[in-house]
Amino acid sequence: MHGKPSTASTASVEHTDRPAGFDADVIVVGAGPTGLLLAGDLACAGLSVTLVERRPDEISNITRAFGVHARTLELLDARGLADELVTRGTPITGLRLFRRLSLDLGTLPSRFPFLLITPQYEVEKLLERRARSAGVVFRHGTELTGLRQSPAHAPASVTAELRGADGTRATLRARYLVGADGVRSGVRTALGLPFPGASVIRSIVLADVRLTEEPADLLTVNGAGDTFAFMAPFGDGWYRVMGWNRTRQVPDSEPVGLDEVREIARQALGSDFGMHDARWISRFHSDERQAPAYRVGRVFLAGDAAHVHSPAGGQGMNTGLQDAANLSWKLASAVKGLAPDPEALLDSYQSERHPVGAMVLRSSGAIVRLAMAHTPLQRAARSLAARLLGGVRPAARKAMGVISGIGISYGAPRRAHPLTGRRAPDLRLAEGRLYELLRKGDFVLIGPAGEAAPTPAAAPAAPGRVIRAHWATGRRTALLVRPDGYIAWAAGRGTIA
Secondary structure, three states: OOOOOOOOOOOOOOOOOOOOOOOEEEEEEOOOHHHHHHHHHHHHOOOOEEEEOOOOOOOOOOOOOOEEOHHHHHHHHOOOOHHHHHHHOEEEOEEEEOOOEEEEHHHOOOOOOOEEEOOHHHHHHHHHHHHHHHOOEEEOOEEEEEEEEOOOOOOOOEEEEEEEOOOOEEEEEEEEEEEOOOOOOHHHHHHOOOOOEEEEEEEEEEEEEEOOOOOOOOOEEEEEOOEEEEEEEOOOOOEEEEEEEOOOOOOOOOOOOHHHHHHHHHHHHOOOOOOEEEEEEEEEEEEEEEOOOOEEOOEEEOHHHOEEOOOOOOOHHHHHHHHHHHHHHHHHHHHOOOOOOHHHHHHHHHHHHHHHHHHHHHHHHHHHHHHOOOOHHHHHHHHHHHHHHHHOHHHHHHHHHHHHOOOOOOOOOOOOOOOOOOEOOOOEEOOEEHHHHHHHOOEEEEEOOOOOOOOOOOOOOOOOOEEEEEEOOOOOOEEEEOOOOEEEEEEOOOOOO
16 A cells, blocks of 8 residues: 555555465455455555456446445545545535434544545445556456365365356465455355344335435435435435335335335425436335354455445445455455464454444444334434434434444453554654555554654564654654554553544
């Protein structure tokens, strides 16, 4: 992840030498945002990566994801991509839910105190450009049909069985494989992992439309009677509309027309805003499911292959990108032989990200259930919840921290420093912004200004290179920040906010 602070890395990368018989260090299955970020990270770290994707070699301009939260923008900033993406979207600093609850995202303690409304394909364009520049080998039009892991007595590897669009079959052998291939994951199926859960809401309609009347709020969400609806701008004249009508529960295969979308909007939002010229309309259902294991031997799951939930809160794509950022540096450290205990390091992906996936299921589920409230008691409970969140600042901050991702922390060992496991904000250092330094893909060890940076003897050695940096202020707290922007070790007193 080398490069100038304001742009994504395009420098050449020296790749690791693979043992004979290996086609890649890592195979990534799925070229959505999660797979693209992960593959790009691994290639930037010097690994050889093959990305397998069932779809043809093109990025669709039709997508369900629409928003990038603050924590995801921070992770993209650590890759030199955030500023460019922000120019392509529409920042929203305020959220108003159910006409009663207002959340001020402008108070988030982040360089990106907003929700960026931008279609998923814009995120994919940036991530694909970075991955190709770093040397990722793309195999589009290729489907994974099975996988095999080596027996205990053989050299550790995983073999992917593939089928091309023309029916041609092939195999690829690598050290590790990651399934980022969505809710119908072939990797998860090949592992024999269950995907327990249930449909939380059926017959949701989606449409990309143009409007004659511009809504008063950039992001419009409300539930009324038997309906709820959501509307947000893409920033290019198109709007994404999502709606649901309790009285019309039909299969996903049932045709949907613009008149149905208009009627739901009128009931839930009070107006259809003159919707016209729909370029895409679809009907789908939303599940809440989570795989029990994100790792099986040398195979990992990330993104929708590992967890899926309601679209409420716009956390789906964001959670997947954060999965990838957590896993990529750990895989790179294991492949390059830098981790003192590579198995424990790789296992920490499960222990850190599985609880986050469960939390996102709970938070998004709570939002959608509030939106679906239809009895007088349920609506009274929704009004009470809105008043409490709107009137109690700590509760509102916690809610925004969960939805934006900046409030997510990882567990720490007993007696660890209170900062261990917490997200590091974009700290001001003598050497520059922290997230600019993180663009090299290394750990950053921060110490007091004018002094040699301390050696974190009380913590395990960093499984990778360490950049030594210093506070630009008089702070005395010492920090070791991981490549994904979380604090691995800390010493001394004081805050970092």
